[in-house]
Amino acid sequence: MSNVLAIAATTRTLRNLLLARMPLLDGDLSDLEVTLQPPDVARKGISKAQLNVFLYQVVYNAAWRNQDMPGRVRPGESATPALALNLHYLITAWGRGESDSDAISHRVLAAAMSTLHDRPVLDGNDIRNALPDNDLADQIERVRFAPLPQSVDELSKLWTAFQTNYRVSSAYEATVVLIDSQSPVRASLPVLRRGSQDRGVFTQASAAPSLQSLALPHFQVGVQLGEDIVLTGSQLSAAGALARFTSLRLDQPIDIAPVAGDQPNTLRVHLADAADDAQAMSRWVPGVYTVALVTQPAGLPPMLSNELPLVLAPIITVSPLTGTAGTIALNITCTPRIGAGQRVFLLFGDALVSPQNLTNPADTTKPTTLTFQVPDVAKGTYTVRLRVDGADSIPVDFSGAVPAFRADQQVVVS
Template sequence: MSDFRAIGGVSATLKSLLTDRMELPVNFPGVPVTIGPPPFSALDNNPRLEPLRINLFLYRVSENGYLQNQEIPGRGNPGAYGHPPLSLNLHYLVTAHGNEETQIQGTPFFDDTHAQYLLGSAMRVLHDVPIITDSIVTRRDPSGVAILDASLRDEYERIKITLEPLTLEDLTKLWTALTLRMRLAAAYAVNVVQIESRRARGYPRPVGQPASWLAPPEPGGPPTPGPMISVIQMRSPMIAGVSVRRANGTVENALPYGRIGANDVLVLRGTSLQGPQTYVSFDDVLVPASYVDPTRVEAPIPDASVPGAGAIDPAQRLQPGVVSVKAIVRDPRVPGGAFSSNEASFMLVPMVDPASLAYVAGLPRKIVVTGERLSGPAPRGQTMIGHAVVPSTDYLSTTPKKIVVPVPDSLPAAGVQCIVGATLADPVLLGAGVLSFDLQIAGKTRPITANLPASIPRDDLAALLAARIHDAANGDALFLGTRVDLWRERLLIVPGGLTPAIAVMPGAGSNFAAALGLVTPQPPGAGSASISGALAAVPALTAGTPRIAVTIGAQPPVVVRIGPAASLTALADALQSALQAASPLAEYQQAQVGVSGKQLLVIPGAPSLVRFDAVPGDDTTVVELQLHARFAVRVRVNDAESFDDVSVELPQ
């Protein structure tokens, strides 16, 4: 180990290396290598003739942070603790001096080419010998002499030389501090130089157990042993499987889906899970285990409070989504003695209370859902009612425990309002000019204008009118949701929200609405129609003889048979024929069935509500036609979806 001579030994080694290995032109005598700052004289800032010389200037010493707390391997006593050596990096400035005087047009000029020769030769040597070891010896007389200084021999760390690029700013500061003009120079870092500490090493007392924990040692008695250490053999716990047991249940679900606020219990299986204290960490929430054995741990999924641990900081409460869990085994006798298992995960989902789900009629139709974690801090959620998806941005009100969700128009409804136009020719003759009418929905009126040609194909008319109504909506959902269909050569208009009152009034100076038959008297049941859920295609009816029960107003129900159909229009025609053939009463005889969007619209023959039910022996047809069914309600937050058995019956 080097002592205080190590720094000077490095400088002496570099001097010996350069003196021995530098190549010089034949006309150069021996060039000295000096150690120290560049010489200063009053003429230093003036051009003058200078002799040839290489100067080594140690301008900075820094501590090596990587070896700051590291003992030399094999040098320390295993039973001792002491002080690591002082590990240093040395920073040198290699400066070349030397010039010759020449004449340029009678003016003396000092050429520094010789200094550049010297610097290139010195840099070549330091590049070729980047590590100086005990085996490097001199080549010039006296040859065979070790170049490494005696104070650095037999060291664990080698002397390594590295070119250290300096910025122009660093060089400027360096020469300014020396109050010298800038010279041709190169910077090098030499590491690592170690200087052994002279402080005495300490040796710990042997560990033992005192004669008494309470009484001090008696005078003249045996020496008191060192502190007693409790050594506890523990193995790191490992989780091999995760499952969830429902509240008050005994069956463990292999799919690890747990609910907040439902008293579900997380079950971890693995090895070495038991200890003096066992906890389960749910992300950042630590919960004491409710049951522990070496291969199994149970803990309740936490909400606002943890049994035995108190309330949870609201900022730390778990949110729906993937939750990381791990088992933590502690021993209070060992400070900081906690062993954590590997991480596992389970899906935390919202909890929906089936008993409190409520349907609220009105405008708009809505359902009220209560439970836990029904919304999160970010607006990332949806509610699924059957196949209809309502984004959280459309919720009527939102709290983590209660959401109010509008029922989409694509789900069944009763008391639907509609307008049925007159039978139209093809093409529809309108007369040139701007044609207009007023559309009123729920007491709100919007002027609808259309600059149309004198005639228009009948198949294009419904889409054109729907576009004009949507353009005039001004953000009102009732008008934006209004649909216009061509049904049996007649226009069929259904308002957004399905149930608000709708009326068409002639526009000023235009017979547009009258020409389309939109202001003529409407069918008696146009204000009390019933609509099915959206049908992607003609449903495949699974019953051998598909039948449904239909009740209009206070009249006795009738059972109608549904025949096969190739399209929704054909299905509507078949249902209309079956209704008219089922009873001689006007409610059934004058009933009409159309298609609005992808939904069946049933207009009774009288201003009475229509109800559809299953019949004995066939409880599937009415559901497959989505005329009357129960629709599952699921809430999704952060891509985690509830699985509670919750449904809503529609229409109501």
């Protein structure tokens, strides 16, 4: 790694290399001058053969950017990676005077490119002699120069930015320069014992349960409180298992003990309603959940299966169930209670309506109450649904031989 002189050391070493090697390749370049100026001012006051080296861009090196430095950070330690940079240089050639009738500029460029072709890696001694107090030569990666192809469009934009006339040029990339981070390394103390009993790591093949599918009552898109779901998978056992229901709307997941299903490799989970659990009204919220199975085999730590999506549909009551054409006022109750921040809409037929008012009573065993104003309602019979975070109430009665829309969730407008 190297200090903050690394970029300057790279540029100075490159200049010294070109200045020393190019006259040896072409004896007619004994008066060559190598400068480090921006292209628009590089030629001012100079009439000799000239090569200008200009650092026009610095980019991050993707391979080293998040890489810990070998030998500096050990396993279990953390440190800010070195600042890893690629340097883009433009080398521009001029002949003698203004006319350049002998194409000296072409010879200058050819000598420079030949030098970088033969000597693409900067020598450590050259780097140390280029700039006092730099330690670029000590970094773990060598600095290598490679041609950087540029399209006509890229060259045009580049020279337009310089605001000067185009000169014969070539671009090179220097990779990589690693500048030390000044942030301290954090080294943890050695581990004396693994866990309270120093039992080490447990490994057991195929011990964790795996869920493959989730069956809902009547092939519905969602489940309601008071109904059962059936989990199908492998490594399923009701002994010591918990079905874990997780929602972004809940602070804590809900765990329910399953029972063995009717078929092999299945578990049945009952979602208690208010009749079975006095806190069900406030424990759940309508919306989208994920379901996983948590098990703890004897002598092993808890294991969590994969997750499956589940929609918990709201259960609603609607009043009144009759009205006259025009604006209809509806009162809705929702079980379980609606949580803070949930998105709520009423589907009145095919119309989507936002609530006028939403109230959660102080008594947490009571449902949420909502009021809606549905405008411009024509005569007819309308099925009513409540949508909470994308979960729709189920307006279908499955008790008969043939499913039918529930009469208590239809509004007749006359």
